[in-house]
Amino acid sequence: MPDDLLPLMLTGTIETLYMITLSSLMAFLLGFPLGIILVITAPNHIWPLPHLHNALGTVINATRSFPFIILIVVLLPLSRLIVGTTLGATAAVVPLAVGSAPFVARLIENSLKEVERGKIEAAIALGASPLEIVGKVLIPEALASLIRSMTLAVITITSFTATAGAIGAGGLGSLAIRYGYMRYRDDVMIATIVALILLVQGFQWGGNLLARSIDRRRHQFG
Structure with missing residues (x-):
């Protein structure tokens, strides 16, 4: 193993986790x-x-239609405005979060639509307000599905961080391009691929475990 491989991988993994954590949090918010x-x-x-619903849906669909690499470039001025630079992991968080938010919104929408209409109508009959229905019916009933959706979002954001490496964002994607591809280092390329696979598998395993736990509790007390 080359002497510099482990330090490079450690730095790249830390930067990737940093981008995933911050951008996922902001995208969810x-x-x-x-x-x-x-x-x-x-x-x-x-x-x-209906007018708000259609307008919001159109904006979300339009944003999602952008290839992510183009969206990153378009949002670079916003990164400079917020963090003062367009390079590095922190700068990449802004386009990662903004670009992922519409995808997250659609995932959340699909999960909440799974809630049985009868439970919503029962809450309306009891005089619950829209806010109460969201907080006490929609979210609790769809919680396991929401966890699975958020897991999918985190995995997608992980792939986006690799794409962001092409414009100097840092992380494993940048490492694969700068060292693995440009310097013809197969060891770096293979190590970054393995690291990304392990990250994705870890997120998927954790999300599935949490969703199954929530499902079991619902069946026990439901």
Whole structure:
């Protein structure tokens, strides 16, 4: 093993985890309320606002249609405005979060739509407000599905961090390009691929474990 491989991999993995953690948190903070609004403003739901629902859906679809590498470039000025630079892991968090938020919103929307209509109607009959229905019916009932959706989002963001490496974001993606590809180092390329696979498998395993645990508790007390 070359002497520099382990330090390179350690630095790249730490930078990737840093980007994944911050961008996932920000994407969830942006995407979660958007997903809720998409659901409750739909026709025949608890707060029907067709114009808002259609406008928001159009904006989300338009944003999702951008190839991520192009979206990163488009959002570079925003990164410079917020963090003062367009290079490095911190700068990459901004386009990662903004680019992932519409995807998160659609995942949240799909999970919340799985809640049985009868439970929502029962809450309405009891006089629950839209906010109470969201907090006490929609989210608790869809919690396991929401966990699976968030797991998928984190895995997708992990792949986005690798793409962001092409524009100097750092992390394992940048390591694979700068050392593995440009310097013809197969050891670095293989190590980064293995590291990314392990990260994805770890996120998937953890998300599935948590979702199954929530499902079991629901069946026990439901």
